[in-house]
Amino acid sequence: xxxSPRAGDLAVVxxxxxxxxxxxxxxxxxxxxxPVVRSxxxxxxxxxxxxxxPRGMRDEQAPGRYDLSDTAGGAFFxxxxxxxxxxxxxxxxxxxxxxxxxxxxGNVTFLSTPKASRREPLPLAILGLRPCDxxxxxxxxRVFAGAAVPDPRYRRRRDTAFMAVVECGSPGGTCxxxxxxxxxxxxxxxxxxxxxxxxxxxxxxxxxxxLVRVVSDRGAEVMAAVPTRKATEADRSEREAILSxxxxxxxxxxxxxxxxxxxxxxxxxxxxxxxxxRCLACGNCTSACPTCFCADVxxxxxxxxxxxxxxxxxxxxxxxxxxxxxxxVRASTSSRxxxxxxxxLATWWDQFGQSGCVGCGRCITWCPVGxxxxxxxAALRGAALPAGGGAA
Numbered sequence: 227x228x229x230s231p232r233a234g235d236l237a238v239v240x241x242x243x244x245x246x247x248x249x250x251x252x253x254x255x256x257x258x259x260x261p262v263v264r265s266x267x268x269x270x271x272x273x274x275x276x277x278x279x280p281r282g283m284r285d286e287q288a289p290g291r292y293d294l295s296d297t298a299g300g301a302f303f304x305x306x307x308x309x310x311x312x313x314x315x316x317x318x319x320x321x322x323x324x325x326x327x328x329x330x331x332g333n334v335t336f337l338s339t340p341k342a343s344r345r346e347p348l349p350l351a352i353l354g355l356r357p358c359d360x361x362x363x364x365x366x367x368r369v370f371a372g373a374a375v376p377d378p379r380y381r382r383r384r385d386t387a388f389m390a391v392v393e394c395g396s397p398g399g400t401c402x403x404x405x406x407x408x409x410x411x412x413x414x415x416x417x418x419x420x421x422x423x424x425x426x427x428x429x430x431x432x433x434x435x436x437l438v439r440v441v442s443d444r445g446a447e448v449m450a451a452v453p454t455r456k457a458t459e460a461d462r463s464e465r466e467a468i469l470s471x472x473x474x475x476x477x478x479x480x481x482x483x484x485x486x487x488x489x490x491x492x493x494x495x496x497x498x499x500x501x502x503x504r505c506l507a508c509g510n511c512t513s514a515c516p517t518c519f520c521a522d523v524x525x526x527x528x529x530x531x532x533x534x535x536x537x538x539x540x541x542x543x544x545x546x547x548x549x550x551x552x553x554x555v556r557a558s559t560s561s562r563x564x565x566x567x568x569x570x571l572a573t574w575w576d577q578f579g580q581s582g583c584v585g586c587g588r589c590i591t592w593c594p595v596g597x598x599x600x601x602x603x604a605a606l607r608g609a610a611l612p613a614g615g616g617a618a
Contacts, residue, residue, distance in 0.1 A: 228453075229454065229455070229456060230450045230454070231438070231440045231446060231449050231454055232440065232446050233440055233441060233445065233446050235439075235440050235456075236437060236438070236439055236440075236456070236457035236462070237437075237440060237454040237455065237456065237457060238435050238437055238438065238454060238455050238456070238457050238458075239435065239438055239452055239453065240434065240435050240436075240453075241276060241435075243436070243452050243454060244276055244302070244436055245275050245276040246451065246452045246453060247353070247449070248260075248273055248274070248275050248276065248353065249275065249451075250451040250452055251351040251353070251388060251448060252274075253451070254447075254448060255348055255349070256348060256349055256350065256351030256388055257272075257347065257348040257349065257350050257351065258272065258273045258274075258351045258353065259271065259273060259315065259350060259351070260278070260352065260353040260354040261279060261280055261303075261308050261354045262278050262279070262280065263280045263294070266294055267292060267294060267308075267309035267310075268283065268285060268294065268305055269308050269309045269310040270308060270310060270314075270315060270352075276302065279302045279303075280302065280305065281301070281302045282296055282298075282299060282300055282301070282304075283295070283304065283305060284296075284304050284305055284396070285306055285398060286398070287306060287307075287398035287399050287400045287477075287587065287590075287591040288399045288400065288477075288591070288596075289400065289590050289591070289596030289597070289598050290591070290592075290593055290594055290595060290596030291591065291596075292309060292591050292592070299427060300427065301425060301427040302425060302427075303354065303392050303394075303395070304395075304396050305396055305398075306356075306394065306396055306397050306398030306400075306401050306587075307356055307358065307359070307394075307398065307401065307586045307587065307588060308359075309592075311359055311362065311514065311586070311588065312352060312355050312362075312363070312516065313362070313366065313517075313518075315350055315383070315387075316350075316363070316366070316380055316383045316384055316387070317366060317380055319538065319539045320537070320538045320539070321379065321537050322534060322535070322536050323523070323535045323536060323537055324336060324534075324535050325337050325532050325533065325534045325535070326533050327530075327531060327533070328531065337532065349383075349387060349388070350383065350386070350387040350388070351387070351388035351390070352387065352389055352390065353390040354390070354392050355389065355390075355391055355392070356391070356392065356403075356409065357391055357394060357403065357408055357409040357410060357411060357412035358401075358403040358406075358409045358584040358585055358586040359516055359584070359586065360389060360391045360412060360417075360419055361403075361406075361409070361584045362408075362516035362517045362584045362586070363389075363417070363516075364417045365516075365517040365578065365580065365582060365584070366380075366516075366517060366519060367384065367417060368578045368579075368580070369519050370384075370519070371384060372578075388420050388444065388445075388448070389420050389421075390419065390420060390421040390422075390423060391412045391419045391422045392422075392423045392424070392425065393409075393410060393411050393422065393425075393465075393468075394409055394410040394472055395410065395425065395469070395472050396472065397409075397472050397475050397476050397477060398477055398587060398591075399477035399478075399587075400477050400478055400587030400588075400590040400591045400598075401476050401477050401478060401585065401587045402476055402479055402480050402585040402587060403476070403584060403585035403586065404473045404476050404479075404585070405476070405478075405479050405482060405585055406482065406583060406584055406585035408584040409472075409584075409585065410469050410472035410473055418442060419441055419445075420441055420444050420445035420448070421438055421439065421440060421441060421442075421445045421448075421449070422438070422439040422441060423436045423437065423438050423439075424436065424437040424465045424468060424469075426461070426464050426465070426468070428464070435461075437457055437461050437462070437464075437465050438454070477587070478590070478598070478600045479600065480583075480585065480600045480603055481603070481607065482581070485571055485603065486571065486572035486573075486575055487572075488603075488606060488607060489571055489572040489603075489606065490568065490572050490573075492606050493564065493568070497602065497606055498560040498563060498564045499560045501560070501563055501597060502558065502560035502563055504595045504597060505559050505563050505595070505597060506594060507543045507544075507545075507559045507562060507563075508543065508594060509541030509544060510589075510594060511543075511566070511588075511589035511592065511593055511597075512539075512541040512542065512543060512566065513539065513541070513592075514588035514589055514591070514592040515586075515588060515589055516584065516586060517570075517582050517583070517584065518541075518582075520539070520540045520541060520542055520547065521537050521539055521540050522538050522540040523535060523536070523537050524538065542556075542565050542566050542569070543559075543562050543563075543566065545557065545562075548565075567599060567602060567603075569582065570583050571583055571603070583599070
């Protein structure tokens with residue numbers, strides 16, 4: 227009799243089993259998405275099978291630099307973090323909130339969306355997000371789903387989404403998730419994914435396998451259609467070794483003890499002006515960040531006379547973002563950088579009871595001038611910077 231894992235079990239699948247998992251998610255009427263290679267980078271995209279995954283690809287990330295190259299190995303997840311986070315799948319860069327028409331006499335009629343776009347989209351299944359990105363969803367959950375008035379669009383997408391995390395064995399040069407407690411393994415988070423996978427690509431091609439931790443009943447239902455075997459102690463030990471090596475290879479480190487108090491006690495530190503001389507205020511860091519949630523809501527009137535309200539991503543690096551009563555509250559680049567960093571690492575705790583940073587390092591990689599948040603924190607702490615940057 228074939229063994230079928232239940233919630234709480236550890237199973238092992240081979241490469242064919244991974245392909246069967248993707249097919250099982252599609253058969254369960256999910257819109258399956260995962261890491262794909264597009265425009266010279268690994269980023270979220272549609273998955274039809276393992277053939278779409280970035281097999282044999284490795285990234286190199288450094289301040290202001292991202293490179294992708296082929297490797298001799300056949301690993302599917304031999305890279306650190308995708309160029310773009312999964313935030314946009316649940317919190318789109320632009321979204322129509324409502325549209326209305328003013329009738330003769332001044333009455334306003336709220337309109338339905340056109341019939342062509344009224345069809346309910348399939349629920350998402352995301353396979354391959356890293357533990358830091360899953361932790362980031364826990365942050366945005368508190369912002370959008372845990373608010374006094376939850377965002378119905380975000381909550382609908384999030385509640386129906388299937389999450390299969392792949393633990394990280396290949397941290398990059400800008401990663402510091404181990405400092406933030408969000409990786410390289412996936413455990414101890416407030417929310418739980420449906421599945422947690424660990425790729426074990428050592429040895430022969432025949433030995434290429436994935437350790438699968440079945441977390442939820444929903445995960446167990448999907449795994450029932452996937453050929454599996456029970457995990458052995460050797461499989462568990464190999465996972466522990468992979469995660470231990472990954473934790474030791476982090477490209478950056480951030481000392482978090484007393485960090486909120488340190489930042490708030492140094493709001494007039496000269497370092498803010500120093501970093502502002504390099505900062506372009508382009509907002510790349512906020513776009514790349516998996517937890518930044520600022521948005522503008524704007525109404526536009528179309529030629530038809532309909533008024534459309536849309537929500538678009540915004541950035542605290544935009545001068546107009548702090549516009550209030552005739553002027554910008556944060557007119558200087560130094561004040562805007564200070565706002566971003568102190569909110570991310572300090573006042574986020576006051577708002578949401580946790581840090582706004584998960585240590586993915588994207589803000590460092592995708593900064594055109596290579597500003598490093600761990601280096602800035604170290605400078606404020608007064609620690610000596612080791613070669614290569616990062617907090618001591």
